[in-house]
Amino acid sequence: MKTDISLKSLLVAAAIAAGAVLASADDAAQTDMRVNPVLSMADTCSMAAETYPFLDTALNTINFNGDDWSVLGERFRSAAQGKGKFSVLYLGDSHVQADFGGAVVRSVLSESSRPAGRGLVVPFKLASTNEPVDYAMSLGKCDYTSSRLLKKPWNTDMPFTGIGVRPDAENFAVDVSCRTSFSTMDFYYTGPEPAVRAVVAESGDTLRWSGVSRGDGRTALRLDTLVNRAVVTFDGGGSTTFAAVELLADTVGTVVHSIGNNGATYSSYLGIDGFGKGIASLSPDLIVVALGTNEAFGKLSATGFTESVDRLVRSLRVSCPEAKLLLVTPVECFRTVYRRSKASKGRRSRRRAVKTVNTDILLVRNLLLDYAGSHSVPVYDHYAVAGGKGAADKLKSAGLLGRDGVHFTAGGYRLWGNLLGGALLENLYQPADSIGE
16 A cells, blocks of 8 residues: 555656646746747738727826826927927837837827937847847947846846947947938947047948047947948957947937837846946936836736836936836736647647736736826826737737737737827827826
């Protein structure tokens, strides 16, 4: 009898261990899907919200939770009149990194005001991850070392953008091209400041330029003409890690920067030394934070999540005291679970992937609403606008949600960018005495 019990125990233990291994493999696969997403470029979806009756466009607005955006609106309207620059930072995860939606927010706000330029461009591709389609950066034939926020250990210093690229040579050239013309290039980096030796246009002609060292990891170049491509030659590299280049065409108007990292959470950015200081260097008037999806795929602790949100909000408020904040809730999506089919006679059971709604998204959304309400932080409830509970199936059927059930299609992102941009614009253009009521 003892032998039978022991054997049974061993079999149970083995089964549990096997299940744990499978669960671990499943978790790893889902993590990889979020950190290294394969995004659908499908762009056949309409950006007109009325095309999708399940959307709740009546909720496509901002809940100010008692905050006052009247001064923010004045700054935006002044920039539209050519009296200063209005800067927006769109901070998030993979939903932001690809910039399909961010590009539309940028277009809605800048075209309704006065475009100041493309804004921040981050060398994602040099760090072996997906990059927005409207710009490109390279280091020519120079070898380099790169780091990504969610890929640890980091091989370089980690800048505030979550991407670091360190040339392995003393002399190197940074080649930047962009669909949007620019005449100003502000380089952001950590480590010693490299010296600019030359700036060459796409035609091969040497450009006239003036350089200003701003200190604290920022060098600004002013070109004598608008260009769409420039190659900047540096000396003194080898230990300098580049974070991004800010491309502007004017000193006035509206600029929308995007910083997104695949797999990022609220706590991810808190792990970057000097994160708040780096954000402050962009002088943002408004910081839009769209995070929370990735927390819903891990072991979610309500207390731990709320503490992470609070720490990031406090960090941004301390570093950028003049900036306004807006939190964006995540949208219902799917998660993949693997189930064993029942073994039939003479055949083994098989594992099959099943997509099921990730119910923790709703918990994250509710925690964000609760936090925003109790801390006077404006919030845009993307979850509700998308249709709330049960929206994932409708989004998928409409071609707005991609194959993995987590990321949107390019067309889906552009729809959301149009909705968010519209909600922002509606409030920034309102008379000063009505904003935030």
